[in-house]
Amino acid sequence: MSERCGWCGSEEIYVNYHDTEWGVPEYESRALWEKLILDGFQAGLSWITILKKRDAFREAFDGFDPNIIAGWGEPEVLRLLDNPGIVRHRGKIEATIGNARAWQKIEQQQGFDKFLWTYFDGKPLQNQWTKLAEVPAFTPLSTQISKDLKKAGFRFCGPTIVYAFAQACGLINDHLVTCPCHAEVAAMAR
Template sequence: MSEDPIRCGWRGMQGDALYEAYHDTEWGVPEYDPRALWEKLVLDGFQAGLAWITILRKREAFRAAFDDFDPEKVARYGEADRARLMADAGIVRSNAKIDAAISGARIYLDMREKGEDFSKFLWAFTDGKPIQNDFAEIAQVPAQTPVAVEMSKALKAKGFKFVGPVIVYAFMQATGLVNDHLVSCHRHAPVRAMGA
């Protein structure tokens, strides 16, 4: 019987198959697809005030409720869609967060219409490559950084909501804009290699 690999010491992850799979296959992997980046930014916005595992467990319900995060469809949502989403027990029901997702889709499309690629916009903050950290302990991992503050300000200036520096830094970690896997974690070196 093989031993479990060494992972980052996130509270509540050990023994949770969904959480471990997310950590082992997705978190920290550099994401360049603009639509996927927008989806993750929306989900991180919905996480505000909640544990990430809550959102992770509801992610498929979110995808179903938000038309697989197709910005073209979400941007056209009206009052009936808002009511449908607020009645959907499978997602986090918050008027402010739902409104932020809808307006965020419109901003995303407006950027695209003006020739501004959402992925290039985000990756410009890290000069197009992941920031590589070498933290030994969870306590060393910051909640936000100057780069996250800068990205947060730029997103807010475009009109995005639920994009404070702490949310933005969690988004950066999730999408591989930064590699915050601990050096002892079995994913640190493979994720670092992806950003080379």
């Protein structure tokens, strides 16, 4: 019998996210950057908290346009710290500005999408987990990507954040094999 991954529970916003977004391969640089930033904001919180605030984040961060955010400074940090619709954490907000600048460098050199997908030889890693307990929190690969992102100037991108990001963006298919989304997501791979 097939059933969706148990981590998403039964709340509609979470189930919809699981069924339509999580694990779907993302190939667009800006969208990948947005998801990495949101995963960084999630550190220490639950993903559903970020998911419920995602629209407010998008509005507050100008649609997550890294080319706009890269030019921000203290006035924008103060504006965001005063915004109750987002997670108001100075370190994460400042990291987002720095991460936008780091994204610009990688985007100019090779493309942020290519930078990330190179670790996976251009196609999603297809895991075959049967139980949530089998799914790791991080791997040697997420640790290496984290180190390389930090070397490039990124912050709030530790191995666990990077692994969650890779799952969310479909770099890794971690839907359980018993979940109907596993086969659907696997079929979307380029």
